[in-house]
Amino acid sequence: MVALDDGMIKATDHVDTGCGVYPMHGALMKDHNWNKGGYHVIDVPHVLMFSSNIGVSRLIDEHYHNQPEKFVEGLRRIGIGAPLGLRELFSWCCGSCHTHA
Numbered sequence: 001m002v003a004l005d006d007g008m009i010k011a012t013d014h015v016d017t018g019c020g021v022y023p024m025h026g027a028l029m030k031d032h033n034w035n036k037g038g039y040h041v042i043d044v045p046h047v048l049m050f051s052s053n054i055g056v057s058r059l060i061d062e063h064y065h066n067q068p069e070k071f072v073e074g075l076r077r078i079g080i081g082a083p084l085g086l087r088e089l090f091s092w093c094c095g096s097c098h099t100h101a
Helices: 044-050 053-064 068-077
Strands: 014-016 021-024 027-030 041-043
Touching: 014 044, 014 053, 021 053, 027 053, 041 044, 044 053, 053 068
Parallel strands: none
Antiparallel strands: 014 041, 021 027
8 A cells, every 4th residue: 555655666567476385585475375386367456355364475575675664664654563452442341351379
């Protein structure tokens, strides 16, 4: 989403996810369907729809490799890393649902 927001990629762009296994920075990355042959070349909407680890990682690495701080700033801009507010959400049960030893 950050890369789309930043104009680094378009929905019509494609990425090659290969056979579902891809070497990245010294480790093998796998998509969940690697044992069925992977997705091969897919467009950005399908990368997101399939939640392709390889597709997302290749797009981010290609466009933010030399400026990772820009990607991190984009994550913060869209709210990744912000407090979830769970304490406030569940404050109604704090006194009644805790058990004490």
